[in-house]
Every structure is written in C-alpha cells, then in structure tokens.
Amino acid sequence: MERTKCQSSGTYNEIDGYYKTGDLIVAIFIFDKGGQKIWIYWEISAVDQWKIKNYQQIPALTFAITQLNKDPTLLPNTTLGFRVYNYRNIIRWVFVSTLSLLSTWGQMCPNYKCDRKDELMSVIGGFDSESSRQMASILGVLKIPQLGHGLVDPLQSGQKVYPSFYRIDPDENSQYVGLVQLLLHFHWNWIGLVSRRDDRGEHFIQTLTPMLKQNDICVLFYRMFENKRWLERAQVHRISIPSAWLECLVIILFGNPGIVEVFVTLQESNSSLRKVWILTSHSEIAATDSQSGWQSLKPFHGALYFRVHRRDVPGFKPFLRGLDPFRPKGDVFLRKWWEEAFKCGFLKPGETSLWWSRNCTKKKLEHLPGTKFEMSMTGPSYSIYNAVYSVAHAIHAVSSSGSNRGMRGKGERLLKVQPWQVLASLRNVRFNNSAGDEVSLMRSSKRYEIRNMVFFPNGSMAPVQVGWIDPGAPPGQDFLIRPEKIVWATETPPFARCAQRCSPGHRRHVPEGKPVCCYECIRCPEGTFSNKTGTGTCCDPCPEDQHANKNHDQCFPKKIHFLSFQDCIGIILASLALFLSLITSLVMATFMKHHDTPIVKANNRDLTYVLLLSLLLCFLCSFLFIGRPTKVTCLLRQAAFGITFSIAISSILAKTVTVVLAFMATKPGNIGRKLLGGQLTNSIVLGCPLIQAGICAAWLGTSPPFPNLDFHSLAGEIIEECNEGSVTMFYMVLGYMGFLALVSFMVAFPARKLPDSFNEAKFITFSMLVFCSVWVSFVPTYLSTKGKTMVAVEIFSILASGAGLLGCIFLPKCYIIILRPHLNTRDHLRMKKN
Incomplete structure (x- = not known):
C-alpha cells in the first residue's frame, strides 16, 4: 500500500x-x-x-x-x-x-x-x-x-x-505579600485597585482583597478593564472617572503595558489622577517605542513598581x-531590531549611502540606554x-x-x-x-525588587531600587524599604487614610455602619496602655506588677503596698501597742508590789497575773502585723493573737466563776464550797486555750497562711499581704474567741450585783460588752477593706479590745491601790460587809 x-x-x-x-x-x-x-x-x-x-x-x-x-x-x-x-x-x-x-x-x-x-x-x-x-x-x-x-x-x-x-x-503571591507590607509600612489603608479583566486580573483581586482585609486595609474602589491590546485615544477619554478615584490617593495597578498606556493617557487629560501609583511586575515597565520611550510614562513620576529579582x-x-x-x-x-533600536539603517546591495537615516555600522549595544536595552x-x-x-x-x-x-x-x-x-x-x-x-519548577522564585520611577527636569529617567521583598528570608529580613530614597510625585508622602492614626494611649473604635478604616480614637481602658501610634481595636494590658499612667501610653511599676513601721498609721498603731504594753507592765508591777493587799488577793491573785501577762502578749503580738509580711510572721500572727486572747478570756471566765462559787459557798450545804478551789480555775485557764491551740494547729497543718502579692485589688499598687490560707479556719478562731467572751459575759452578768467589797463581776460584765462590741464591728469593717487598711483594722481591734479589758478590770483597782490606799485594808473590807 x-x-x-x-x-x-x-x-x-x-x-x-x-x-x-x-x-x-x-x-x-x-x-x-x-x-x-x-x-x-x-x-x-x-x-x-x-x-x-x-x-x-x-x-x-x-x-x-x-x-x-x-x-x-x-x-x-x-x-x-x-x-x-x-x-x-x-x-x-x-x-x-x-x-x-x-x-x-x-x-x-x-x-x-x-x-x-x-x-x-x-x-x-x-x-x-x-x-x-x-x-x-x-x-x-x-x-x-x-x-x-x-x-x-x-x-x-x-x-x-x-x-x-x-x-x-515567579510566584505572584509573594508579590502580593510585598504589596501589603508596603502599604502597612506607609500606613496607607484607603486605596484603590485597577486590573485587567481576565483570569489573572480576577486572581489578583480575589487573592489580594482578603489579604488587605486581614490587615484592616480598605479598598475604596476596584475597576477592571477589558484585556485589549490597545484602546484608541478617543475611547480612553470617554472612560468615566468616579468620584472615589479622585478621593483615593494611592492606587495599585495590575495589568499589561496596554493598561498602563490607558492610564498614561487618562492622566495627561486629568491632573487629579496624578497620585501615587503602585505597579505590579506584570506591567513590565519598559520603553514602549523608540520615539517617546520613557517620556510617555512621565505621568507616573514618583510611582513605585515591582520587578522580578534576578542575578x-x-x-x-x-x-x-x-x-x-x-x-x-x-x-x-537581529538586523531589523538593530535598526529600530539605534534608529539607523544598513546599506542594501548597490547603495552607497543612506540619505534618510544614520548608518548602523559603528553602533554598539553599550551605546543604548538601560531604559531601552539592558x-x-x-x-x-x-x-x-x-x-x-x-x-x-x-x-x-x-x-x-x-x-x-x-x-x-x-x-x-x-x-x-x-x-x-x-x-x-x-x-x-x-x-x-x-x-x-x-x-x-515546583518552587518558583519569590523575591521581588521595589523600584521608584523618577523623572528629572531634563527629561531623563532613572529607576531607583528602594527596597525588596523576599518571603523566603528569615523573619525581619523578608521586607526592606528605604523611604529616604523615594522621590514622590508630591513633596511629602500621601495621606492615604480615612482617619488619622490613633495617638498613644488610645485605641480604635469603629462606629456601626462605618468601614473598618473610618474609626474613632478612644482612651484605653483602665489597666491597659498603647505606646504606639495607630494601635488596633484593643490596648495592651499592663503586666501584673505594673500599672498604666494617666495618659495610658506606658506602664510603671506598681507601688508595694503593706503596713510598714514608716507609715503614719503604722507609727501610731505601733506607738499605741507599745504604750499599752507599758501600761500593762506597770499594772503588773503595781499588783506584784501590793500582792498582799486585800484588793489584789480578792478573786484569785494568780488569775490576775495570768490575765495581765496574756494582755501584755496580746499587745505585743500586734507588732507581728506591722512590717513586710514574711513566711514566719504569716504563720505566727493569727495563731499568736487567737491563743493569747483565749488565755485572757479564759482567765476572765475563771475569775467570774470564782466570784459565783465564792458567793454560793457562803450558803450552808451548797456544792459551790466543794468546787471552790484551784482545780476548777486551772482547768478553765488551761483547757480553753488548749482547744484554741488545737484549732490553730489544724489550721497550720492543713492550709497555713502564706505571703501573697495581690495585683488587682488596688489600682496602681501591689498589696503584699498574708493570705490566710483557709478563711474558714480564720473565722473558727474568731468564733471560738467570741464564744468564750459570750460565756464570760453570761456568767458575769447575773453576778454583777452580788454583795462583795471587791466584786469584779460588774467590771467583767462591762469589759465583755466592750470586747464583744469591738469584734462584732470588726467583721464587716475587715471584709470591706483591703491592703494595709485591713491589717490596721485588725490591729486596732486587738488593741481596743485589750485596752477595754485592761481599763475596765484593772483601772478601778489601780485607782484604789495608788490613790485610795486607805480603802485597800481589811478593816474597810469588814465595814463594807457590815
């Protein structure tokens, strides 16, 4: 076939x-x-x-x-x-x-x-x-x-x-990243987009728009042109220019040289379009023809454009x-290109000269400017x-x-x-x-150069490299721009924003119905700051140990807050505690000096010494609450306070029981005579504080107090305090102490009118009223205060209740011992009984 x-x-x-x-x-x-x-x-x-x-x-x-x-x-x-x-x-x-x-x-x-x-x-x-x-x-x-x-x-x-x-x-997405970083660097967030109407133009819009939105950059308008090779000049002039174009100061242009030429023609007839243009690498900035060359791009003076990096x-x-x-x-x-590039001609066979053009014989590529041929x-x-x-x-x-x-x-x-x-x-x-x-081929180049189009008065043009974008580089080295090298179409960089950038100390707030770029600036909330211009919708919170200043533009270290010996209130409370301790010591010395007098012997002399000693310790334990909290002081102060006060109230209870039993012993056959003795009072003085000591031991063993820093209760200050560990155990200590005081009051109240020359029951009754009033008012006051005020309230309650006991019980006796010694005799005691 x-x-x-x-x-x-x-x-x-x-x-x-x-x-x-x-x-x-x-x-x-x-x-x-x-x-x-x-x-x-x-x-x-x-x-x-x-x-x-x-x-x-x-x-x-x-x-x-x-x-x-x-x-x-x-x-x-x-x-x-x-x-x-x-x-x-x-x-x-x-x-x-x-x-x-x-x-x-x-x-x-x-x-x-x-x-x-x-x-x-x-x-x-x-x-x-x-x-x-x-x-x-x-x-x-x-x-x-x-x-x-x-x-x-x-x-x-x-x-x-x-x-x-x-x-x-090259990879186009890296160029889009560079566009976003360029806009962010100059703080431009009110821009326009122009592209050609084809799949690449649509991909440009669809890819770049979400990236702009993610960085709070608003697109005032976008316009797509038909992808034609050229438009006649008359057609270009018929293109409508919306008002948004006139408002926008920065426009990104994506397209081929034909689209660039369209806007060259538009700018020649409309000076309001002469603004900052950013051109992508697809526009291929080059001489479009040998006659006009770069001169045709003069309306783009000051424009920034991207160029693919190569070596x-x-x-x-x-x-x-x-x-x-x-x-x-x-x-x-080659031959025909040579004629067009140099605007010359070659001799044809039979010709001796070129009268219509220059001869191409002596031309070299080095003679061509870089704008024509690199x-x-x-x-x-x-x-x-x-x-x-x-x-x-x-x-x-x-x-x-x-x-x-x-x-x-x-x-x-x-x-x-x-x-x-x-x-x-x-x-x-x-x-x-x-x-x-x-x-x-599976990993295309990602680096682009950023260039500035500069035209000089003599008509020459010099593209200047002002930066680059390389997403593959390490962070911090992936983007570089040198604003000092840029020549703008205007004297200063344009203000392509819908609103002024927020000053330090303010944050952005977008009113309802407004674009995200048209925001308002409001003051940062308490405890937050912004030290940069153009902060986002949220201010940064200060660290826990710092607080914002009045302008909310920076944070300062918080003042350490605790009751120190140098504070005025600390000095007063310490002086008061020292004074009451001194008074208690003098009373004890007075009682020990007159220990054989009837007023001292009455109502059990030993209980009197125990009461005075416990009161002295109560006043001295106040010093554990003053000063910077430490692990030792936090462990000791509440336990010491609870146990010493329990001893004092137990002694008062024992004294009250002694008065009641002594009166009952005067009646024949009464059981009080059998109970009247040291065994019962010793049991009360020792047993009641032991129960309090057991509560404190359980507290320290399970959830002991510890030093703590409170950053949030007081604005601008750090409270250095003792965290009580278990609040329940703390109120159990207070509750048990109140229980003892209530029992003492209930025993002393009926015995206040018993006939006795040195009957302490009426003084104990009044002292228990003072004690209970102080601690009942302590609880709400303690809960409503913070920091050193809370500590001062507890110290004051300790000193006030201790002073009440000291004054109500021992002041009348000291008055008789020191100022009315003639009343402190056995004869006077008999006379009172008769």
Whole structure:
C-alpha cells in the first residue's frame, strides 16, 4: 500500500522564526506586547509589534543553548537545538505555530513528521495565560512538556487540568505579600485597585482583597478593564472617572503595558489622577517605542513598581557584546531590531549611502540606554535561561536512569529519550544555576525588587531600587524599604487614610455602619496602655506588677503596698501597742508590789497575773502585723493573737466563776464550797486555750497562711499581704474567741450585783460588752477593706479590745491601790460587809 502523504494547505507557509539545528529541539514562542512595528522577514509584508527591550529573550535562549552544548557532563555527545517562533500575539497563530511543531515542515499534518531528524523535547511559552492555555490544550494531549507563564489556577498549575504545563514565572503571591507590607509600612489603608479583566486580573483581586482585609486595609474602589491590546485615544477619554478615584490617593495597578498606556493617557487629560501609583511586575515597565520611550510614562513620576529579582549570569554580557548584525548567524530578528533600536539603517546591495537615516555600522549595544536595552539579564530572559537548563537537567536525569542507560553505547548520541519521560522528570529537577540561584519548577522564585520611577527636569529617567521583598528570608529580613530614597510625585508622602492614626494611649473604635478604616480614637481602658501610634481595636494590658499612667501610653511599676513601721498609721498603731504594753507592765508591777493587799488577793491573785501577762502578749503580738509580711510572721500572727486572747478570756471566765462559787459557798450545804478551789480555775485557764491551740494547729497543718502579692485589688499598687490560707479556719478562731467572751459575759452578768467589797463581776460584765462590741464591728469593717487598711483594722481591734479589758478590770483597782490606799485594808473590807 502506498504511504499516505501530508498535503499542503495551499495557504500555509512555514512559521516565521529563528532556527538552530540539533539532536534534540527546544521550541520557544516569542510574541510582542505592544510597541514599535518592525518587519520580521524582508520578503514578508506582514508587520509585527515588538518591544525593543524584549529582544534580549532571544540572545538569552541562544546563550543558554550554546553553554549547554559546550558542557561535556550534562548532555555528552548530544546537542540541543531550538526554534524561535513569533506568533504575533494572535491566537490563531498560537495554534498554527504549535501544530507546525508536530508536522512536516511546510505542511500542516499534526503528529506526522516527514524528513525531520530532530526530536522535540520541550516548548517554552506562552507568555500570558490565554496563549499558555491554548498551547497546553494541544501539547498536553501528546505529553510534551511546556514551560510557560500565566496559568494561575492552582488546579491548572497543579498538573491536573494541564498535566504538561510548568510555570517558569515567579510566584505572584509573594508579590502580593510585598504589596501589603508596603502599604502597612506607609500606613496607607484607603486605596484603590485597577486590573485587567481576565483570569489573572480576577486572581489578583480575589487573592489580594482578603489579604488587605486581614490587615484592616480598605479598598475604596476596584475597576477592571477589558484585556485589549490597545484602546484608541478617543475611547480612553470617554472612560468615566468616579468620584472615589479622585478621593483615593494611592492606587495599585495590575495589568499589561496596554493598561498602563490607558492610564498614561487618562492622566495627561486629568491632573487629579496624578497620585501615587503602585505597579505590579506584570506591567513590565519598559520603553514602549523608540520615539517617546520613557517620556510617555512621565505621568507616573514618583510611582513605585515591582520587578522580578534576578542575578547576573556569568558570560552573558560578553555574549551580548558579540552580537553582530553583519553576522546574524541565522537570527532573522537581529538586523531589523538593530535598526529600530539605534534608529539607523544598513546599506542594501548597490547603495552607497543612506540619505534618510544614520548608518548602523559603528553602533554598539553599550551605546543604548538601560531604559531601552539592558546588558544584564532581564527577568523574562532569566526565566527562559532557567527553563532551558531545567529541560537539560530533566533529559540528563532520564538518560541516567536504569531504563535508559542501555539505549546508547559509549560515544553514541542520545536519541531515544521521549518527551513524556522528560515531562515526568521535570517535577523533580532541582539545581543551582551559574548565577548561584536554586532553580526548581515546583518552587518558583519569590523575591521581588521595589523600584521608584523618577523623572528629572531634563527629561531623563532613572529607576531607583528602594527596597525588596523576599518571603523566603528569615523573619525581619523578608521586607526592606528605604523611604529616604523615594522621590514622590508630591513633596511629602500621601495621606492615604480615612482617619488619622490613633495617638498613644488610645485605641480604635469603629462606629456601626462605618468601614473598618473610618474609626474613632478612644482612651484605653483602665489597666491597659498603647505606646504606639495607630494601635488596633484593643490596648495592651499592663503586666501584673505594673500599672498604666494617666495618659495610658506606658506602664510603671506598681507601688508595694503593706503596713510598714514608716507609715503614719503604722507609727501610731505601733506607738499605741507599745504604750499599752507599758501600761500593762506597770499594772503588773503595781499588783506584784501590793500582792498582799486585800484588793489584789480578792478573786484569785494568780488569775490576775495570768490575765495581765496574756494582755501584755496580746499587745505585743500586734507588732507581728506591722512590717513586710514574711513566711514566719504569716504563720505566727493569727495563731499568736487567737491563743493569747483565749488565755485572757479564759482567765476572765475563771475569775467570774470564782466570784459565783465564792458567793454560793457562803450558803450552808451548797456544792459551790466543794468546787471552790484551784482545780476548777486551772482547768478553765488551761483547757480553753488548749482547744484554741488545737484549732490553730489544724489550721497550720492543713492550709497555713502564706505571703501573697495581690495585683488587682488596688489600682496602681501591689498589696503584699498574708493570705490566710483557709478563711474558714480564720473565722473558727474568731468564733471560738467570741464564744468564750459570750460565756464570760453570761456568767458575769447575773453576778454583777452580788454583795462583795471587791466584786469584779460588774467590771467583767462591762469589759465583755466592750470586747464583744469591738469584734462584732470588726467583721464587716475587715471584709470591706483591703491592703494595709485591713491589717490596721485588725490591729486596732486587738488593741481596743485589750485596752477595754485592761481599763475596765484593772483601772478601778489601780485607782484604789495608788490613790485610795486607805480603802485597800481589811478593816474597810469588814465595814463594807457590815
């Protein structure tokens, strides 16, 4: 059977391009994005738009292929070739160019290649989402790896919808992070967004808007423009400008150079749009044509724009200097590009001079300004360079695997590698390029430079790098901006805010129905502070040991609060305790001096000494409550107070019982005579305090008091106090002491009218009234106070109740002993009885 031949379409001709033969072929699709019109072929009448600056992508490709073919280790005995296609930014030519790679040269018959000895290994392109998607729909069927730009959907770039596509452009999300950090640095939170209406523009809006909202940055407006190559000037002037645009001072512009040119035209006719513009790297700031160049971007003076970071590749500048339009070596673009870049011409055969233009003979690339052509590798060129090397490393990995190692002998060329094998290998490719950067198609570059567009009065323009963003760097080194290097369109940075930033000591409050950026500033609540301008909706609480000052803009250490001996109230209470102790000692000395007198002997002399000694200890235990609380004083003071007072009240109870029993003993046959003696009184004096001691021992054994710091009860002060441990045990001590006092009162009250010259019952009754009144009023007062006032209340209660006992019981006796000694005689005692 005769073999079927591919038929020519009649109208189809081989796609315009730049070819270099090789064993394995890498195809690259180059297209323009607006700019000067040039002729691709001398004999072709069609015209194509091409950016002068974008031509560098072709030398970047040829440089990478040349370096690879010289490398004896990566692809030994195998050469890489390439085919460069210019599909003129027309979608029909995307299909034509892609299908031509899969057909016989000059004939459109996909997947049927006659007389083609080279093997297509990969395709580099396209350079926007639309062309990349169209190419991927064809190449994905045949599993030919495609390294391109533009597909931003995670499912698409995640090898699911387009399994043969790999991105080579940098990660856009890191640029969005840089945008947010830039806005936060200048405190701009009232901005506008402008983008083109396509999938990348929608992805820009959908990704950036939540990030702005998370950082309380409000979008006053956002506007999307149709993704057209150009708009006629009349159409541009008909674009309506909402009032929100005039109010907004900072606008972020996402789009291609065509969108940039739209706003250049708008600003030329409307000066109110001349504000601070922030342009993303997609706008590709470059000379749009050779006549106006950077001059057309003058309305963007002072703008900030992002540029993909890249490093200088060793050997690339000498390679560029070696480009010679008289020896283009197959580069069909070089000669015509040279004429457009230098605005010159070449002599044609038979011509002797160029009367209409300058001669191109003595022109060099170094003579071109950097705004037209950079001698260092640009971002897109750097992506192409890394893409070529990625494909080479993938081929090397396939050829080094066990399944392919036997496909060639020593010195043989590698011809059996299939594109689908390269496609699978690209996922795992990771290497360091000659510039020192790590390259991985699964981990794209994240670093961007932040530049300032500055125009000078003489018409020249100088882009100034003012910072960078690198999310992969350590915290604190991931973002840098130098405001002092920025030249603004106005004299000062714009105030792109809905409200003034809150001063220190205030917080933000958003009124109901208002945007989060249109807030009010209110004073920080008590105990909180803000020491920075622009604090959020909440102030920071001061540490526990500090308090906010009057302005609530900083915290100071709290004053330590306790009852010290240097305090006025501490001095008074200590002096009073010392005075009462001295008085008690004098009374005891007086009683001991007159121990043989009837008034001392009456009602048990020994009980009198025990009572005086316990009162002395009660007054002295007050000193345990004064001063800085320690572990020892906290353990001793309540127990000492409870036990000593229990001894005192027990002694009074014993004295009262003695009076009652003595009266009962005067009646014949009364049992009181048998009880009257030292055994009963000793039992009362010893037994009752022992019960209190048992309560205190249980308290100290289970939940003892301890020193404690109270940070919250008093504003601006730290209460250093003794935490009672168990409040129940504390009130049990007080309750038992009150119980003894009540029993003493109930026994003494009926005996107050017994006939006796030195009957103490009436004095004991009154003293118990004073004692109970003091401690009943103590409880509510104690509970309603804090800090040293609480301690002072307890000390005062101790001193007042002790002084009541001392005064009511011993003051009348001392009066007789000292001032009326004639009454302190046995004869007077008999006379009183008669």
